[in-house]
Amino acid sequence: MKDAARSPQDTRDRLAAWLAERQVSEVECIVADMNGLARGKILPTKKFLDTFDERSLRLPESIFLQTVTGDMIDSEVLSETEPDVILLPDPDTVRLVPWYDEPTAQIICDAVYKDGSPVTVAPRQVLKRILALYDQRGWKPVVAPEVEFYLCQKNVDPDYPLVPPIGKSGRQENARQPYGIDAVNEFDPLFEDVYDYCEEQAIDIDTLIHEAGAAQCEINFNHGDPLSLADQTFLFKRTVRQAALRHDVYATFMAKPYQGEPGSAMHIHQSILDVETGRNLFATPTGKDTALFKNYIAGLQKFLPGAMPLIAPNVNSYRRLIRDLSAPVNTHWGRENRTVGLRVPDSRPANRRVENRVPGADANPYLAIAATLACGYLGMRKRLKPTPEMTKSAYLSQRYALPRHILDALQKLKSATELREILGPDFVQVYLEVKLEEHHAYQQVISAWEREHLLLNV
CATH class of the missing domain: 3.10.20.70 (Glutamine synthetase, N-terminal domain)
Structure with a gap:
């Protein structure tokens, strides 16, 4: 309305x-x-x-x-x-x-x-703060999230591992089925509810695919205004959980819910338009990259490590960011290269964009979108230069360039002076306090791995 x-x-x-x-x-x-x-x-x-x-x-x-x-x-x-x-x-x-x-x-x-x-510490206000900086320069960001999630059987005892749900065939999906049509069809009634619920709420979702993990799916959003898309993603996660419960299963946006399976991401496609002309500022009419496009990528490369607590906000988030699990471990960029953190999809000049593949599905959508736009903004404002394009696999041949755990990420955010300033110093301070308290609570829990391997062996 x-x-x-x-x-x-x-x-x-x-x-x-x-x-x-x-x-x-x-x-x-x-x-x-x-x-x-x-x-x-x-x-x-x-x-x-x-x-x-x-x-x-x-x-x-x-x-x-x-x-x-x-x-x-x-x-x-x-x-x-x-x-x-x-x-x-x-x-x-x-x-x-x-x-x-x-x-x-x-x-x-x-x-x-x-x-x-x-x-100013409210996440929706943090995103509005970043969008105001773009507006002051006559820039209009456009984004499109892609959200991955797993379906699993109800797990009423958290000491037990998750188990894939039983589909309409009566069997569990225990093998990977990337892009499998029949595998998605196993849960047709659930996804029909998801699409119906989204249509009733004007949540502008588009494509449904089966992802790499067992009972892992991805739903893409159509591109649009960042605040509107953050609102929709916020409501979408609740919607999918409710639709799943109606069918007596869980839907989880946890970044790494299954041992040995890929994690769940929230990839964010982003481009910048000129407010007056509506022209995509990332490409010339003949299809060449603009200086602003390279500046934007360079900003993501430089500032994403400091922004990690906003896009990988939990202890579990860093279990996803491992080389052999199809997740980015660095901030290299490349065209049509899914092994890098910053992918440039093949597109017409009017649709030139960069896909940030680092954020996890567990991230707060307001903060994930704000963080990625903030990094790109700083790159354009400071006219930063990116590294050379990565034309080979960035998984095995390149070192880690992102934090490996939440404490490392929090320290990087604490030290990221320029990023703290545009996100809002009060917000960053409160966010750090919340996340440190969560880590303190986590440290008091003894895991099954510790009981299995340390109880009688040390």
Whole structure:
């Protein structure tokens, strides 16, 4: 529901009409926390419209201090008194929730303080901050995520490994089936629900493929505005999980859920347009690379190591980034080369783009898109030069150039002065605090590997 240039009262009236037309009884008001989880409140429709009038929909600021385990941290940046922030619903994001029996809407909110200033540590605001930098220079980014995920049997005891689900043939998929049509068809009813749910929510997904892992799939988005695509990806992950549960299986966006199987990525295709002309700034009309295109790639090469906590945010993320598991381990670039971290697909000049293959499916989409655009922006602003194009496999012949574990990545982000500045120093500080607390919790867990190999052998 587009409301550009409308007054608050007009926007409220149109929202009220939209909700009444669909007989919506409740509205989910949601924000994404640091890990991309949906937090918020569920309100009766009348209460929602009242809070919209009064700007009185509130949540504690500390939701942005919440770890993936549900713990709250003490922050050096945010107040220890846990003040409220105001949630401002974005009318452009209102959608029906298709898996409920009763008509229910969901709407994504922006978090602001009482004076109307943005909560700069909120992930959606971080992406808006980066997009504003592009807008100031007359540049318009265009992105298209590709999101991978696994299906698995319900796993109610986390001490047991995951197991692929049983498809309509009655058998488990225990071998890899890259691009297998019949393998995807094993779960046709589930994917029919995914596509139906996405259509009802105006989530603009395109291609479905079977990926390399057992019961691993990928769904691609059509290209578009980065904020809109981040919103859609945020809702998409929830949608796929709900569709899977309806069929009594799990869908997981964990970066490396299965031992011995490839990890799941969130590849991000990106290009930059001139706002006035709509021309792709990455290619000349005759198809040659522009200087800005090379600058953008160079920015990704230089700053991605520091941005890793935003695109590989968990301990598990780094289990995916291993040479022999078809994931990038460096920041080389190349044309039609899937072994590099930065791939340039073959395309017409108008569609010239770079694909960042480093982000994991477990990343918060707002932060993953913000991070990759921030790196490219710095490259263009500083007119950096990339390394020579990689024309061979970058897996085995090249050393690791990315952090190998989360603590290394967090230290690189802490030291990345220029990246911290454009992402927002307060945001980076809070994010580091959250991720360090998560690592502290992880360190207290003894793994099955340790019991297997150390219990009686050391």
